[in-house]
Amino acid sequence: MRINLHVWRQPNTEAKGHIQLYTLDDVSPDMSFLEMLDVLNEQLIQKGDDPVAFESDCREGICGTCGMVIDGIPHGKQSGATVCQLHMRKFKDGDDIYVEPYRHTVFPVIKDLFVDRSAYDRIIQAGGYVSANVGSAPDANANPIPKGIADLAMDAAQCIGCGACAAACPNGSAMLFVAAKVSHFNLLPQGQPEKATRARAMVKRMEDEGFGGCSNYYECEAACPKNISVRFIAKLNRDYLYAAFKEGV
Amino acid sequence: MILDSKVPSGPLEKKWSQFKADMKPVNPANKRKFKVLVVGTGLAGGAAAATLAELGYNVEAFTYHDSPRRAHSIAAQGGINAAKNYQNDGDSIWRLFYDTIKGGDFRSREANVYRLAEVSANIIDQSTAMGVPFAREYGGYLSNRSFGGALVSRTFYARGQTGQQLLLGVYAALSRQIEAKKVKMHNRKEMMDVVVVDGRAVGIVVRDLLTNKLESHYGDAVILATGGYASVFYLSTNALYCNVTASYRAYKRGAAFANPCYTQIHPTCIPQSGDHQSKLTLMSESLRNDGRIWVPKKAGDKRNPADIPEEERDYYLERMYPSYGNLSPRDISSRAAKRVCDEGRGVNATGKAVYLDFSDAINRLGQKVIADRYGNLFDMYENIIGVNPYKNPMMIYPAAHYAMGGLWVDYNLMSSIPGLFVLGEANFSDHGANRLGASALMQGLADGYFVIPNTINAYFGKGKPQTIPTDHPEFKKVEVEVQERITKLLNVNGKQSPTQLHKKLGAIMWEYVGMARNREGLKKAIGLIQELREEFWHDLKIVGPDSYLNPVIEKASRVADFMEFAEILAYDALMREESCGAHFREEYQTEEGEAKRNDKDYSYVAAWEFQGVGKEPILHKEDLKFEFVHLGERSYK
Incomplete structure (x- = not known):
């Protein structure tokens, strides 16, 4: 699958952020959403760019570390699942996906998708x-x-x-x-x-x-x-x- | 180095009460003068921090997470063992002790394991009093389920989220102490090293993950509860942040590392789907209460599972181990799965999977009962694989899961560095060569709630240690060393990301140091690890800022320690020329392919002393004396 990712980039709490477009080819439907971001980050490292900072730990939906807003919905459109449990088979080839941090004054952005909870x-x-x-x-x-x-x-x-x-x-x-x-x-x-x-x-x-x-x-x-x-x-x-x-x- | 286990003398069932009777507690009014640093806030560390604060000690706790509630204990699913005998099925402290020591293939210390079984019942009482919502029967009493390696039903559970509920209990207790200002909590700080002055641990150096600055902290005692090292295999059931750094740095400062080769491969995990895979997801062993494991009898049978008639299926665990069947211990079930897959009878496109089939249980009990017991696990499976497990058998395959080995500790849970205590998965003490299901939660909480609050007196009872200020030259020296290592990582300027290099290490470890090991393979692995470590220090690539949050630096620092630690693990596996528990050496097996233990030559704890990177460490042996149990053959037939 080919995915157009629009990702919020913000180097630190004070800096102004912006949406950056990344296009990923060869996304497998069996990947989790975060594994897809891992693939993006590996590509960014190869290019010498700062990878997208996001938090995740257990990757089985129980630790509560991950959390981001996908197409306007925290954890994405799959109900009853964290973003680490969301799989790319829920998306289609050619989809545009918007990825942002939680928007809340009590949860200030630390960097990119990282927030302080x-x-x-x-x-x-x-x-x-x-x-x-x-x-x-x-x-x-x-x-x-x-x-x-x-x-x-x-x-x-x-x-x-x-x-x-x-x-x-x-x-x-x-x-x-x-x-x-x-x-x-x-x-x-x-x-x-x-x-x-x-x-x-x-x-x-x-x-x-x-x-x-x-x-x-x-x-x-x-x-x-x-x-x-x-x-x-x-x-x-x-x-x-x-x-x-x-x-x- | 002299390894004195400090096990109290006397009959097994009296040792712990005798220890408590003999110890000299610190005067309640003086406790606040003792500062204790606790690294890690999982079941063991969180429980220790909260409990020591309740007693009046001055506690500071550290986690690299954003909150103490995120520790990987949270992901434990199935349950926690306790010798309550609520089921009237003949359970007792002795039986839990014996099952645990036999499950560990007679490679653990009797006195520690007996104490664990002894305090197990208190854990259930304490957790219940704190509001942990364990599963209950209609009469309102607590419910139990069965787990591998036991013939009694003694596992308490909270749906498939027992670890979560127990950890939230610990987190609640810890939060109460933070509010009361008895615990100072340091979030997002990763321990980078231990500071040792005049042979005693006096503090730690931590790295603030937001600012990348180093800080020194003094403690009259330092407690490491930093978990296990299964991520050395890259793909494992461990969370992504799990690492060996804290334990390994303590080892480099003189703490002995015991039995690193005892690594558990869990039989019921979701198989790998591709190269992008970042971790493997465990499906609780409790599923084996109702699920039946099988593969086709014929090699290469690629029919749909529903089309394979009953007589052409091989329920191999039930066939090979009739009395324990699908509830055979983890090491035995994992190896059996590997064997049938090696015979070409594995399922899935990769041929590396076996079926876990619930159709009998669903027909017998109805889908609702099964959903009630395992609903969240079934949902999780469907999410990941995209197949409904109520209609089709699940597919499972073994994955690296847990480390029985860890830093060597004595009966007081103190490492070979005075003042440095090690709790939970990070120590080696209770599970021998193989851990039984639902015993990790038990050990973590036993260590944190009940053992360390007593045994710390053996150290503090001698009087308040002298405070060492954090501007002492040794603190400064360690800070410089930590900083130099990070700078070195930043200056490699190679081509490979830390994750790429970690994957390569994992491939070596899984191939040669995984479920089955042999002499040639292990020697080869040591060479390959050394080469890869060279590659790491010549070809690592780090991007991003060095003075603000940068997960790439964090990852690189952890992988750098794995590159050294992996070699110790392989040395230990090479040295141990026997098969025991999870350590299976192909040269030492029975005709039926079962593990062949060698009690005459290897009935000891192997504790390794650091000699320098790339140099073979020195082996120290703590002989295991079995005064109370007879070393039987570990049969589950």
């Missing part, structure tokens, strides 16, 4: 945990948890922290990310003692970092490579309201 770490630091020191645990079967609840918590816990939800949101909100983490813990009995403080602290940190609020566009759900449901946002809103009653506004 450390704000997500700081949101987790605000309360995305159960405060259980090592050594204090009872037997794991001491507290049975209904399978339905455990499965639902697992649905939320699958979030890989890739940043696609905030990048897709017209408001630049990270609500799906926050909702997934809050729901994971707040659904489980282990998460109950900190249920209210967790919801408040994580939402507050999200706002302090500069993310917008949720107004139910659901773009996040469509972009999420793990198909995390927006129903968890409703759950977060309930927990947040509960916290207001419990602790005062």
Whole structure:
């Protein structure tokens, strides 16, 4: 296949970026999208040009390191998959493909497609945990948890922290990310003692970092490579309201 | 170099409690005066950093990722073993210990493995308390599945994402300590070297991957939890950033490297599709609970799998190993796959694949049950191959996966450099010559949550080590050496990219030092590696900036270390004239083609001491004394 790649190039955070066209011949449909970028980069190195900087590590859709905007959609058009799982068989010979970094003020571009997503770490630091020191645990079967609840918590816990939800949101909100983490813990009995403080602290940190609020566009759900449901946002809103009653506004 | 394992005396089941009873803990009020550097934030490193901070130590943690949550532990799929005996099927600490030591082909240290089995149950308790959503039965109790090399069901899991959920548990605990300012987190900083003063590890030199600047950090103790080196084969199931640099640089500073030739080739990976391939994707071993492995009986049978009648299929694992069948251990299953493919019975266009067939299980249990158990793995397969595995058998082939070898450590997990501890896959200690499935997660968390918080007292109990300032001449000297090496990489000005050269190294390693090895091949490999290393230093090409983020420099620096390390791996494989576990020497096999161990001559840990690049390292032997188990034949028939 022949592919015309329009790639965002930006040498550093302060520099002005631009779209650069690269044409690749002999793209195999069995290649992943990132392997296609690898091929491009090898060609650029041979020519003595700076290769396109992008992040990826596990290449099996679980580490959350990769993430870029392909034809306007974070992780590309294949739903429920990260960009490392997107394969070239989803494209046609002669296609024009536009590749850009996440566009979000909270995710500044470091270089080309590399962005800084450390704000997500700081949101987790605000309360995305159960405060259980090592050594204090009872037997794991001491507290049975209904399978339905455990499965639902697992649905939320699958979030890989890739940043696609905030990048897709017209408001630049990270609500799906926050909702997934809050729901994971707040659904489980282990998460109950900190249920209210967790919801408040994580939402507050999200706002302090500069993310917008949720107004139910659901773009996040469509972009999420793990198909995390927006129903968890409703759950977060309930927990947040509960916290207001419990602790005062 | 004297290798003292420091295993406590006494009966096996009392050693760990006796150790804890005898140790002298650091006064809680003094702990904050001890600074601990932890390199790597996977299961072992992340758990160690969080737990030591909970205890009150002053911790600094380092990762080359943008976040501690990205470590490659996250990709582990199938599960984590623990001797809970929730299934009432006769499991016990002893059975888990014995399975692990037998699975490792009697090449690991009894006391370490027993301790691992002992703390395994605590890991499940702790992770559950932290909110890890393990799979449950309808009654609300935890569910188990079976894994290779065991006849009991003791593997806990969270769908096909157990590593992810356990790592997120570790990351949550670590995040809590970062928020509490008990851990100082350094993201995007890669360890480049260890600093040793008066024979003790006093710190590290790291490279900031955004600015390319070097930094020195002092620590009263340094913990390496930097993972394994399977990427020496280029194509492996490891993530792209995985490398040997931290361990290898410690080895160059005097830490012994143990059993590097014990590298695991995982039997169930998605076959390679072409030269562009950047990594191989693992399909969890748990699939072998319900999938049946087969190839056609006739060589060269290229019919569609559905058109091959039952009597013309060879379910070779069930045939050769009737009692373990499709759940035979990884090394045995991998070699069996290689053997049938070498006979010309492999499937796929390349002839390098076997079928993993779920049709029986789908007929018996229904597609929904199978989707519930393995849904994400089936989706992943369809994504990569473009074939629906509910309708057609999967195709799989072995791939490099895990390193049992690693830096030598004693019972306290301290390397041969005092003050330098090594945890998780980066050490050699628990898996012998072969690791059983679902035991890597167990070991990483055991080391981080339960072992190091106790054993660090054996070092700190003697009193606070003297602080060495980072402007000490030794820190400066190491910084200069690291910088010179990077400058040297930048100045080669050749024609080949780091990836091209890495691929060449991988091809040598897979061909001669892969699933089956022999004397001539290994000698040839050593020569080829030396030639390739010359080529690397004469023909490497680096482009891009040298004072700002540049992934090409990162890659080149890691490949440069692989070029040296690969040779040590080959020396170890050449020296070990026996077949054991994952190390298969063609000269030493039974008539049926099974591994032939030589306990009389090789029942030891091979720990190598650095002598200079291109020089054969010195071999030190730690004899393995088996006081409690009988060295049996490792049969899975």
